[in-house]
Amino acid sequence: MTISIDDLRMIAPQCTSLTPVVTIHENRWFALRNRGGYYTIEYHRPQVAVLPIVDNHSIVMVKVKRPVIDDIPLELPAGAAKVDEKPVTTAARELQEETGIRIAQSDRFQLLPSLVISSSRYPILPWIYQIDISKREFDLRDPHDEEIVSVECISFEEVQRRIICSEIYISLAVAVLSRFLFSKNELK
DSSP: OOOOOOOGGGTSOOOTTSOOEEEEEEOSSEEEEEETTEEEEEESSOEEEEEEEETTTEEEEEEEOBGGGTBOOEEOOEEEOOTTOOHHHHHHHHHHHHHOOOOOOGGGEEEEOOOOSOTTTOOSOOEEEEEEEOHHHHHTOOOOOTTEEEEEEEEHHHHHHHHHTTSSOOHHHHHHHHHHHHHHHHHO
């Protein structure tokens, strides 16, 4: 099944009626703006997350060093697009960099409906892709980049348990995983 998403909120802020727009801080990654009294965080490049499903049984997640929250939480592979990089290309690159799993065929990445990370802070929605991989592809993965502490293949049941126990607590990961797991339960 192919999902076509024409949500302009994935491309640029659509809150043009919120004026004046004042940039409070800007760096190479994002801008902090006051849009008519609403403070927003606006990334300069598309943000992409990947939901890697292994043999319709498990999910690949990464433990990432996060000094700002002084933790190493479980997350989905994710990151920002490079200049002029298509989001699906970003998905494949981030999957490879963070997990070592190399997928050359971009048509294997299925675009999912986006999710709002924070309804009041992020006016640009992330691109979310699902990829089905085999256990063999997982086992044959290359080394991952240095911000990743470990790459884990976690059963659907264990993912649910870890969300309930707050071992998985990063909001985008919880939202993507919950939607996926709820949809699996509806199909039964």
